């Protein structure tokens with residue numbers, strides 16, 4: 574099977590258990606919302622969802638979840654409108670509001686389960702459905718997080734020259750999602766401990782890009798992401814590091830860095846080739862490219878400045894039924 578031909582989620586009867594990975598953005602966050610390229614990878618931290626028949630609809634025992642959980646409500650309205658009551662349990666290893674795609678993983682896992690409960694769902698459709706649900710709940714954003722969670726592995730939006738996986742649309746906007754190449758490197762992610770709102774950060778950047786110099790700034794975001802995507806495809810660590818630093822500079826310029834993120838980035842200046850914020854910023858997490866053999870040192874240095882740091886590997890498998898063979902676990 575080629576990577577253009579990811580398997581559909583098979584039809585299944587309740588109870589259904591699905592899982593979907595979180596993600597880490599290497600290049601292009603924020604700018605991707607405005608059509609620029611992005612490169613992300615699915616990470617080996619996931620959210621698992623179990624859907625059972627029930628007498629009343631609940632999420633983690635909460636019978637009021639439909640009222641106050643926007644993602645849950647949007648998912649059920651999109652995919653379960655006339656369906657019988659269900660009991661949904663969700664367990665996640667992805668820190669929340671940390672820039673690591675916890676909401677996208679929840680949405681992709683739940684949409685995969687609801688799709689399986691119908692007649693099954695093709696992966697391209699699951700990517701569109703998951704984005705629609707996230708966009709309804711958040712009001713803003715790109716399909717980067719949901720498509721990465723659905724596809725697994727490395728993924729590019731609006732860039733790269735890998736096989737096309739699918740195109741996701743919202744009104745007149747569209748994003749082409751392709752398979753990104755895996756350089757085989759390990760990455761370090763560190764959560765600052767400062768939660769933030771993706772919506773607020775995305776809106777603030779949108780306002781910044783609407784100023785007279787916005788188009789020029791967006792053009793710089795575009796070219797840095799293109800350079801980064803090319804550097805990773807060539808497995809060129811120096812060029813990748815240079816593009817990461819340039820991307821961080823731009824993210825600073827549009828106001829989504831944070832003194833804590835800068836502190837975390839500085840703390841790994843000796844043991845990592847480069848580091849930048851990942852996700853919406855304004856808090857959340859950083860991603861670092863450690864110098865080979867110095868991963869543990871980077872984690873120690875980050876822990877010393879109070880960050881929650883861990884090494885991430887790409888999760889090769891995207892959203893799917895838990896019962897499917899998992900190539901990541903078989904390794």
Ligand code: PMV
Pocket residue numbers: 601602603604605606671672673674675713714715716717718771775851852853854857
């Ligand atoms: O921080 P997260 O996981 O919500 O990632 C957001 C990435 C953005 O580019 C800022 C928004 C988006 O939807 O692409």
